[in-house]
Amino acid sequence: MSGQPKDLRGTGLESADFKKGRVFTEYYVPKLQYAWDTGEAIGRYLAELKNGRLIARRCNRCKRNLIPPRMFCERCFRTTDDWVFVQDTGKVNTFSLCYVSWDVQRLKVPEIPAVIEIDGAFPGAGIMHKLGNVKPKDVRVGMRVRAVWKPAAERTGSITDIKYFEPMKDSKRKQAAGKAKRK
Numbered sequence: 001m002s003g004q005p006k007d008l009r010g011t012g013l014e015s016a017d018f019k020k021g022r023v024f025t026e027y028y029v030p031k032l033q034y035a036w037d038t039g040e041a042i043g044r045y046l047a048e049l050k051n052g053r054l055i056a057r058r059c060n061r062c063k064r065n066l067i068p069p070r071m072f073c074e075r076c077f078r079t080t081d082d083w084v085f086v087q088d089t090g091k092v093n094t095f096s097l098c099y100v101s102w103d104v105q106r107l108k109v110p111e112i113p114a115v116i117e118i119d120g121a122f123p124g125a126g127i128m129h130k131l132g133n134v135k136p137k138d139v140r141v142g143m144r145v146r147a148v149w150k151p152a153a154e155r156t157g158s159i160t161d162i163k164y165f166e167p168m169k170d171s172k173r174k175q176a177a178g179k180a181k182r183k
């Protein structure tokens with residue numbers, strides 16, 4: 001903390017106060033080993049990612065394919081019915097140009113987290129991932145994209161088995177044609 005706030009009660013502390021033992025402190029290395037049960041829906045979802053496929057759960061009443069898959073339809077208040085494979089293509093629903101890394105370092109080249117509406121899932125349903133192989137200024141909502149997968153031997157059953165989503169070439173062409181028309 002730099003300086004003492006004048007109008008706040010209490011005692012301001014600086015890093016040096018802790019290092020020099022002016023304040024009671026306790027140091028330890030926590031043992032943070034834990035197990036996480038993925039559950040039925042996400043377990044299958046992750047296993048299929050390792051196979052290079054996207055899988056959803058279908059609710060036969062509202063006829064929606066849910067991705068990421070869930071065993072329960074929150075609209076119909078009932079158990080979902082079937083597993084269905086969906087495409088590894090889709091369109092950008094929303095995105096962000098992120099110039100700050102996860103550990104708060106400034107980035108010159110932004111990360112582009114995006115929600116991808118997956119082809120075959122119900123409209124508006126999407127998964128969070130990131131975009132790659134695209135210039136930040138070229139990213140658009142509605143842009144058609146496809147998954148770029150890691151090689152099979154490197155996949156671990158994780159969402160990062162997809163490296164990123166990249167624009168589909170025909171999408172680029174259509175965009176260029178669209179721009180030409182608007183001019």
Ligand SMILES: [Zn+2]
Pocket residue numbers: 059060061062063064073074075076077
């Ligand atoms: Zn439903």
